[in-house]
Amino acid sequence: MKNKFHWYDGLFYDKMIAPNQDGTFAIMREMMKPNSSVIDIGTGTGRFVFQATNKFRKIVGVDLSSRNINFANSQLEKSNFKNISFLHANATEIKSHFPEKFDYSTISYVIHEMPYEMRLTVLKAMSEISNTIIIGDYFAPQPKNKRGISNRIAEFLAGTDHFNNYRNFTKHNGIYGLVETLGMLIVQEKIGVHGTSHIVRINKKID
Numbered sequence: 001m002k003n004k005f006h007w008y009d010g011l012f013y014d015k016m017i018a019p020n021q022d023g024t025f026a027i028m029r030e031m032m033k034p035n036s037s038v039i040d041i042g043t044g045t046g047r048f049v050f051q052a053t054n055k056f057r058k059i060v061g062v063d064l065s066s067r068n069i070n071f072a073n074s075q076l077e078k079s080n081f082k083n084i085s086f087l088h089a090n091a092t093e094i095k096s097h098f099p100e101k102f103d104y105s106t107i108s109y110v111i112h113e114m115p116y117e118m119r120l121t122v123l124k125a126m127s128e129i130s131n132t133i134i135i136g137d138y139f140a141p142q143p144k145n146k147r148g149i150s151n152r153i154a155e156f157l158a159g160t161d162h163f164n165n166y167r168n169f170t171k172h173n174g175i176y177g178l179v180e181t182l183g184m185l186i187v188q189e190k191i192g193v194h195g196t197s198h199i200v201r202i203n204k205k206i207d
């Protein structure tokens with residue numbers, strides 16, 4: 001796959017959707033040591049990257065949506081940040097783009113929209129290019145309250161493929177199922193501000 005397109009990518013995502021993730025982004029930042037190097041997979045319009053620029057030595061944001069990456073780069077051009085960059089690429093191929101290792105790789109609200117096999121491939125690739133992985137995503141299943149129901153509606157409105165992948169993510173027990181299948185270990189977990197998401201820090205495959 002060379003590009004990904006959602007009707008809401010770009011300006012709409014940046015202004016209307018990404019700000020809802022700020023609570024998760026703050027928890028993710030707290031889980032990582034200052035002055036580290038970080039790669040953010042499925043960065044969207046780069047909101048997490050821009051917010052983290054003062055804490056880390058180097059941050060790279062990668063996304064398969066050219067509209068999101070173009071938007072992130074246009075924001076970057078207007079700024080003075082020297083330690084961040086963005087790349088339009090498929091997360092399945094990150095190893096070929098980055099021969100160096102990062103201290104952390106992060107992925108927020110991305111794996112629930114990927115097909116099952118891609119989820120596994122991307123997590124394996126992240127484990128190969130970084131020492132520690134941080135994942136933020138929905139609890140599976142979502143709680144049956146107002147927030148949980150509105151998250152489900154948002155996933156439905158994102159399109160048929162997106163919603164089918166979200167349902168598959170739920171069926172396979174979300175982050176817990178993924179981590180277990182890959183033989184990885186959760187070493188820290190925090191619940192997101194609305195109680196509908198969680199953020200985990202995981203260690204790589206146990207040999």
Ligand SMILES: C[S@@+](CC[C@H](N)C(=O)[O-])C[C@H]1O[C@@H](n2cnc3c(N)ncnc32)[C@H](O)[C@@H]1O
Pocket residue numbers: 004017018021041042043044045047062063064065068089090091092107108109110113114
């Ligand atoms: C819901 S957005 C999350 C953006 C951001 N991480 C956040 O928390 O606001 C999911 C993003 O993952 C990206 N994405 C999905 N599949 C991808 C893939 N295979 N490689 C890279 N990015 C991908 C989409 O283009 C989209 O920008």
